[in-house]
Amino acid sequence: MRHTKISDMECPIARGLDRVGEWWSMLILRDAFHGLTRFDQFQKSLPIAPNMLTRRLGELVEAGLLERRRYSEKPPRDDYVLTDKGRDFWPVLVAMSSWGNRWFAPEGVSSQLVEVATGRAVDPILTDPVNGRPIDGTHYHFAAGPAASEAVRRRLDFADRHREKTHG
């Protein structure tokens, strides 16, 4: 077994996961998108132990997804506010939520994405901004970028050969 830290892996999914790849971190971000900013608000919302919440908030600040804004000096208290990098995580949360609702809500939907103006429920799709086409696995795939190592190229070449074998 090679001893690679996930943050050292070249894959953008691995690097993203390294910043939020823990249940609580992603649920804290969810709450931050709902407007929660304070320690006691997060604690009320999530069934998480206080020391764990402190640690996860600290990690999200360190990763640059939340920033602290002091709102009280005595006692010292901070708001935790989404940064641009944190706000940009929104599509991942929305995609995860839609997937969860499609497959893991046997008793019905408890929380769903809706259009604000009409209240209509929305099951969003990923599209190509250039031509509006849906990002399916047939017309789109992952390919090596300019900074790819030999190992990444080999992995993606394998995927290409497999695809030709299956569809070609």
Add this chain to the structure above:
Amino acid sequence: MRHTKISDMECPIARGLDRVGEWWSMLILRDAFHGLTRFDQFQKSLPIAPNMLTRRLGELVEAGLLERRRYSEKPPRDDYVLTDKGRDFWPVLVAMSSWGNRWFAPEGVSSQLVEVATGRAVDPILTDPVNGRPIDGTHYHFAAGPAASEAVRRRLDFADRHREKTHG
């Protein structure tokens, strides 16, 4: 602290995370989308200990995201193949990959989504399939669904009040 299992939480994000909320699980799914199906292929691709890989593959089978297909009886060997539920996780992986590339690839992009026909790199956006609009946080939000409990309604009401305070 309340002792709630994450799978008992009502939130679709929490329920989705419960199935894949572990680094390795999501990277195994990534490799499955690349066409990998066999234990030794996953092991070659991921810096993960064999016993951990066995456990994660078993969890993904149990969660219904991968299924085993016996390809050898002596010795007994299985392919691990994406189910419909597993294939449907694609948008989450793509969204995570784009986010990772936008923020955590300082030395350049090593793996990216491209259009197969042209090789053009694509930074996908989430859109509303009914009207083609991008899913931003202004025109779209999370709202209580038919099966929402009082707790979920309170959380989403808080988000609504916060939104009015900020934008209203």
